[in-house]
Every structure is written in C-alpha cells, then in structure tokens.
Amino acid sequence: MQSFSGRLFVITLGALLLPSHAQAHAALITLGPVEAIEIHAGYDTGEAMRGAQIVVYAPDNPAQPWLTGTADDSGRFVFVPDGTPGRWAVQAREAGHGAMSYFIVEGGETTALLPAPAQYDPLQRLVMLASIVWGAIGTALYFRRPRQRERA
Amino acid sequence: MFGRILKAAFFSTALASTAAAGELSIFANGEELATEGFLAPELTRDGWQLNFSNVFVTLSGITAIQAEPPYDAEAGGEPATSVSAGLDPAAPLTIDLTETDEDGRVLLGSIAASAGHHNAISWSVVPATEGEWAGQSMVFVGTATRDGQSVDFTLTSPDRHAYVCGEYVGDERKGFLVEGGEADLEITFHLDHIFGRADVDLDDPMNIDAIGFDPFAAGGTHAIDLSGLHIGHVGEGHCAVVFG
Numbered sequence: 001m002q003s004f005s006g007r008l009f010v011i012t013l014g015a016l017l018l019p020s021h022a023q024a025h026a027a028l029i030t031l032g033p034v035e036a037i038e039i040h041a042g043y044d045t046g047e048a049m050r051g052a053q054i055v056v057y058a059p060d061n062p063a064q065p066w067l068t069g070t071a072d073d074s075g076r077f078v079f080v081p082d083g084t085p086g087r088w089a090v091q092a093r094e095a096g097h098g099a100m101s102y103f104i105v106e107g108g109e110t111t112a113l114l115p116a117p118a119q120y121d122p123l124q125r126l127v128m129l130a131s132i133v134w135g136a137i138g139t140a141l142y143f144r145r146p147r148q149r150e151r152a
Numbered sequence: 153m154f155g156r157i158l159k160a161a162f163f164s165t166a167l168a169s170t171a172a173a174g175e176l177s178i179f180a181n182g183e184e185l186a187t188e189g190f191l192a193p194e195l196t197r198d199g200w201q202l203n204f205s206n207v208f209v210t211l212s213g214i215t216a217i218q219a220e221p222p223y224d225a226e227a228g229g230e231p232a233t234s235v236s237a238g239l240d241p242a243a244p245l246t247i248d249l250t251e252t253d254e255d256g257r258v259l260l261g262s263i264a265a266s267a268g269h270h271n272a273i274s275w276s277v278v279p280a281t282e283g284e285w286a287g288q289s290m291v292f293v294g295t296a297t298r299d300g301q302s303v304d305f306t307l308t309s310p311d312r313h314a315y316v317c318g319e320y321v322g323d324e325r326k327g328f329l330v331e332g333g334e335a336d337l338e339i340t341f342h343l344d345h346i347f348g349r350a351d352v353d354l355d356d357p358m359n360i361d362a363i364g365f366d367p368f369a370a371g372g373t374h375a376i377d378l379s380g381l382h383i384g385h386v387g388e389g390h391c392a393v394v395f396g
Contacts, residue, residue, distance in 0.1 A: 043357075096342075097388055
C-alpha cells in the first residue's frame, strides 16, 4: 500500500507539470530500511542447506503457507513479515531433512522463539537446523521518495 | 499374525488433561523404503536391493503433546507440556510398516484430544512382550539381492529407543485440532538410516553411520544393533532420542 500511494502521487504530479510528457513512464525508486527476517538453514555439520525449500506460516492462518521460496547456495533466505501479531513459523527442507523455527511478533517487536543457537549439539550429525536472525538489515524494498531517471 | 493381534488391543484410551474437543489420529510411516523396498537407484549404501515382507516395530507410550514453547529436538530434554493425549501406555503395540493404508501409513489409533496445535509427540520403541517376536523391538524380514545373488533374511533387534519430537515437517503442517474436528500426526521411520543409500554420497553422515547390508549377506537370521541410529522422525523433522 505504501508503494502504491507513492507511485500514484508521482504520476499525478507529472500530469500537472509536464504536459508534453503526460504519458509518463518514469521509473521511480525510493529506498528505506525495513525490519526483515533472515534465515540461515543448514546442518549441524556446518554444511549449508543449498536451495532449501522455505515455507513461512503467518499466525492468522497457521496451516496454510503465507510465503514460499528457495534459499540461496548458502542456505540464506530473507523476507519481511507483514506485522501480523502472534507466532510465525518457518520451515526449511532439503534432501529429506527439515526443521521448523518460530518467532513472535508482538507490539512491533520481533522475538525469536526457537531455536536458540547455543543449544545445538555438535555431536548430533545429520540433524538439520534453521536459525533466524532478525532486525533492520537495510533491505530496501519500498518506494518512498521519487527520483526521475528517465522520461518517455 | 503377530502385528494384527496386538493392533486390536491398543485402540485408544484418552489421557487428555482437559476436556476432549476432537479426534486426533496418529499414524506411523516407514515410507516407500518399507513398502516398496530399497530399489535402484535407492539401493543400500553397499549396493543391495532389499524387499521387505515384514517390518515389525513395537511401540509404547505414544503421546501427542501441545508444547509451549515449541519443543526443540536439537536441545533435547522434556517438552514443556501444556496438554497431552496418549494411546494406552500399558499396551505395547506391534505394527508392520509394510501393511499400510492407501497413503502408505499405519493407523496407530484415534484419540479424543483437546483443541489446539499438537506440535510435539513422544513414543518409545520397546521389545514386544508376546507373539512370535517377543523380546524384539524391530524385526526386518525380506529378501536381499545383489549381482544376481538373492538371500532371505531376518534381522532382529531388542534395542529400546525413546523419541521426543517437535512439530511434523513435511508438505503440510499437522496437528491443528479444532472443536469438533479431526486432525492427525505421524511418526516416520527412516530405514535409510539403518541400511544407507547408494544414491547418497558415501561420506554423507547418514551413510557413515548406517550399517548397510553386507554384514548380513549370508542370509538367515541375524541380530542387528540399532543403537545410536536416528531412525524415528516426524516427517523430515528430527527427534531427540535416548537408547537403552
């Protein structure tokens, strides 16, 4: 919604001030930090879960996927939850092994619920784990301030 | 047959600590490695094709749990149980993982349980107390084939393993039970942790730990030591396991 409002505003201005280019195809990008969830999926041998299947479940419909995706070659996957309060779940699977992790969104705060990295048993090989790092990581996703780079 | 006799005895007793709201069914699954066997390319790590006529497992203490916070199987220990419901713990249940429903699963029982998310489960593999394989907790009966040589085998294990698992990990989340509704849970046995897999790197930790089939290549009846092997899972999710 934020991006839609910003884009609409810019197009309206263009129509008023630049009549000769009223059909504006201006590409506009604005940047701003958002709080994102970063997942590192791997085995407790230290091996990354390359290309792991990631499924995110939101608290208001926990039996249905809210988001699906694929981790990169380092087992990393980043997403931005929509702020729905409650317990979120994240599942990572690869080659017949998988795990669930959880975090809580409440009052604008995000808290990792499971697992705690210090609790891993390094002797348990083949056991997969997924860890979650959260915080403002400077992911630039949303339109905010227009800047014209090109006019058609 | 041994498995069927005991199966009739365990249809469930509810132990829910709060009023029952719905029906929770618990299944066991040995996956296609149990029902179809170890077929190429999924041969054992040492190249044997295995076809099972029976894979007997005796279970007890099967308990569905609503854990708060969610159980961390990597950390181990006991789950923080808010609500639990179990099959009759006094009656060990022997099942045959090759005798499944159309979904490849064996129904262990259906129990009355409280509404909520049953996000953990515990059970034990224990020696059978009666029947043809009394004293054994897992028994594998079948035929192994490699390089044109086939041998009939029976592998027996009296090992006890106790599992505590977190949430099921698979194509869908399981265990959400609403008032008047139905839900299911599944415990999953990964037989490749015993015999290994030829289509997986030999230096994969699973193959390093697996026994393979070469020790039993002569055929006949052998004891098999399953201690230390992580056979029990919840779908693809791992469990905390204690042997002995």
